Amino acid sequence: MSSTEQGTSSAAPAEPTTAPESAAAPEVPESFYYVHGKDKVVHKVSAGALQHSALIHGMISNLGYTEEQAKANPFPFENIDGDILQMVVDWCNQHKGKPTPPEDTNLPKQKEKLFDLVLAVNYLEIKELLTYCCKQVAMMVKGKSPEEIREIWMIPTDAEDEAAEKEAKKRAGKEAAGETAAAAGDAK
Amino acid sequence: MKLHEYPFLVQSEILHNIDYQDLFLLSFVSNKMKNLIKSSQNNRFKNIRSISYNCYGNRRPIVDILLENGQKEDLLAVTKRQLQKFETFRHKPDYFQLNVFGKLIDFTLYKDYIYGYKGHTVATFNPHESASVIESIHNYILNFLGDSVEYYWRTSDHVMNIPKLQNVSACMKMWYILSVTDDLNDFFSAAPDFKSISIKTTRPRELVRPDSKFYHAESIDTFQTHITFPDIFHHFQGKRAFITCMDCEMFHLIDFVNRWKSGEAFQKLELLSVEVYDGIPQEEVLNDIGAKHIVASKTPPTHAVPKM
Numbered sequence: 001m002s003s004t005e006q007g008t009s010s011a012a013p014a015e016p017t018t019a020p021e022s023a024a025a026p027e028v029p030e031s032f033y034y035v036h037g038k039d040k041v042v043h044k045v046s047a048g049a050l051q052h053s054a055l056i057h058g059m060i061s062n063l064g065y066t067e068e069q070a071k072a073n074p075f076p077f078e079n080i081d082g083d084i085l086q087m088v089v090d091w092c093n094q095h096k097g098k099p100t101p102p103e104d105t106n107l108p109k110q111k112e113k114l115f116d117l118v119l120a121v122n123y124l125e126i127k128e129l130l131t132y133c134c135k136q137v138a139m140m141v142k143g144k145s146p147e148e149i150r151e152i153w154m155i156p157t158d159a160e161d162e163a164a165e166k167e168a169k170k171r172a173g174k175e176a177a178g179e180t181a182a183a184a185g186d187a188k
Numbered sequence: 189m190k191l192h193e194y195p196f197l198v199q200s201e202i203l204h205n206i207d208y209q210d211l212f213l214l215s216f217v218s219n220k221m222k223n224l225i226k227s228s229q230n231n232r233f234k235n236i237r238s239i240s241y242n243c244y245g246n247r248r249p250i251v252d253i254l255l256e257n258g259q260k261e262d263l264l265a266v267t268k269r270q271l272q273k274f275e276t277f278r279h280k281p282d283y284f285q286l287n288v289f290g291k292l293i294d295f296t297l298y299k300d301y302i303y304g305y306k307g308h309t310v311a312t313f314n315p316h317e318s319a320s321v322i323e324s325i326h327n328y329i330l331n332f333l334g335d336s337v338e339y340y341w342r343t344s345d346h347v348m349n350i351p352k353l354q355n356v357s358a359c360m361k362m363w364y365i366l367s368v369t370d371d372l373n374d375f376f377s378a379a380p381d382f383k384s385i386s387i388k389t390t391r392p393r394e395l396v397r398p399d400s401k402f403y404h405a406e407s408i409d410t411f412q413t414h415i416t417f418p419d420i421f422h423h424f425q426g427k428r429a430f431i432t433c434m435d436c437e438m439f440h441l442i443d444f445v446n447r448w449k450s451g452e453a454f455q456k457l458e459l460l461s462v463e464v465y466d467g468i469p470q471e472e473v474l475n476d477i478g479a480k481h482i483v484a485s486k487t488p489p490t491h492a493v494p495k496m
Contacts (some may be wrong), residue, residue: 115189122198134198137189138205143297143308145284146216153191155217 031067033060034074035089039082042074049092054125080120084113088120091129100128107136111152192220200228208253208261209309213295215332216286226332238338239263239329241322241356243348248318249341250305251329262307263329266322269294269312283312289331291324319351326353340383346375357383365389376401383407394419417441428459435466442476449477 033050036042050056059075077085087108108114118133141149149155156164191199203225206214211229215222226233235256241249251263270281281296288311297308313321330339339356350358358380365372365387372395382405389395392414396402403423409430412418417440420431441462448454462468474482 111189118194118198122195130198130201134201135205137191137202141206141210141214143210144213145282145295145297146213146286147284149214150217153189155191155221158218158220161218161220 031070033065033070035077035085036074037077037080037082037085041082041086043085043089045089045092046096049089049096052092052095052126052128053088054127056124077120077124079123081116084116084120087113087117088124088126088129092126095128103132103135107132111140196228199224203228204232209263209307212263212329212332213309216288222332233333233337236333236337238340239333240339241326241341243341243343243345243350245344248348249322250307251325262305264307264309264311264325265305266311266313266318266325268318269314281310288321289324289327291320293321293324319349322351323353326351326356330354346372349375350379352380356380359384361386363388365391365395372396372402373400381405385409387411390414398423424454425456427456429457430461430463432463433465436462436464436468438469438473438476441468442473445473445477 031047032044033047033056034042034044035056047060050060056075063069065073080088091106108117114133114136118130118137121130121133140152144152150157191202194202203211203214211225215225236253237256238254240252240254242252243249248265248267250265253261253263255261281298283294283296285292285294294312296310296312298310311321311325326339335355339353341350341353341356341358343350343358343360344362346360346362360382363386376396377400379401381401384407385402385405386409387395388411390413394415395412396419398419400423402408403420404425406426407428407430408420408424408426410418410420411432413434416433416435417437418431418433420429421440421444444454445460448457448460
């Protein structure tokens with residue numbers, strides 16, 4: 001379990017509760033960082049757990065924050081829902097310093113949650129979790145007919161694709177015309 | 189969940205985790221999806237060694253994929269549609285129709301369908317439609333997986349005619365031929381040229397007429413126990429022959445080799461292997477075919493024959 005606290009949108013987050021220590025305590029004191037999602041709830045996560053995320057790991061390496069600076073400046077992920085970020089943090093904590101198993105059965109079963117999790121994990125560049133998620137998404141269509149697959153993954157029909165393409169072209173044409181008119185106006 | 193809203197790399201990773209038979213069905217969802225599969229799974233498709241239409245035991249084909257690492261995956265089965273009255277209460281299949289290369293074909297999904305078939309996708313056809321259904325399915329697969337893959341039609345019987353399909357090599361392995369009733373002449377006259385034929389028979393007469401396409405097979409492996417000198421020595425037009433007999437008149441064999449050496453006949457022949465149960469008098473044969481000696485240390489050439 002990760003530790004979380006109900007944060008606010010203000011710059012200084014409240015003191016988060018500490019995560020339970022793992023059975024084998026590290027010899028060197030571990031450094032912690034703070035992240036929050038759309039809901040501003042701040043999660044305290046160890047650097048070891050965050051190593052799963054190539055994006056956050058890169059940010060940590062580049063910023064070189066001290067513990068105090070990290071606490072004052074949680075990494076904001078405004079594009080990730082709070083409950084999804086919680087899942088990601090939990091997963092990173094559970095798999096901290098451990099080899100990842102070939103399968104993960106604890107992923108959400110609801111389609112929409114899984115969809116959001118995939119987007120978040122892809123954004124945060126957590127390779128192993130992305131692989132699990134993609135496997136789970138792939139399993140959704142096993143043994144299904146094309147129409148059932150269309151429904152599950154909301155895949156547009158050829159006619160819908162064509163209509164969308166036409167619409168996009170029309171929009172692009174209008175935008176181009178608008179830009180030309182604006183440029184002509186500026187010239188005058 | 190909208191798959192098309194995922195970035196390409198995520199879509200690609202998801203598709204990578206889908207087995208071939210589900211990818212096959214997924215490709216029918218839309219043209220855009222089919223193109224996405226083809227573009228994102230291009231490298232994966234390069235690991236396909238061959239596609240086989242396996243038609244064993246007088247059944248309609250089960251199509252499988254052999255990968256470069258030796259793994260096999262069933263793609264689909266093609267079979268005659270059951271009459272409604274034979275559909276059991278336990279399993280009343282739901283059919284869905286797909287446009288397969290311009291032909292509407294009824295498909296159904298089974299859990300356990302045919303013995304030896306580990307898939308769930310089954311394409312069905314009504315009587316007299318089998319050839320056109322199989323042709324459409326093959327053309328679709330050819331377009332989907334590409335023509336760099338090897339395609340085989342493998343059979344162990346001579347009941348179902350082998351359709352003439354683009355890029356498909358026919359292979360036959362027939363080890364049970366009834367002595368009197370089985371007539372292979374019509375079968376071979378209607379069949380395309382064979383890549384390989386492996387036949388074992390106890391029939392005391394020749395299998396086919398001298399002008400049969402049987403002799404045009406690229407590779408033939410025969411064991412005709414009751415024939416001392418099979419006709420294959422006279423009529424073979426292919427590249428590789430593996431002949432096993434119980435006994436053999438040596439002058440026939442010597443004559444065969446001399447005609448081959450002189451270029452008078454068997455111009456395409458690259459490899460001949462003859463095994464005679466009663467033995468071959470090596471000195472006599474080597475003298476009469478003009479072979480001076482055999483270098484025991486020299487490794488003979490090897491030839492790749494399609495695995496059956």
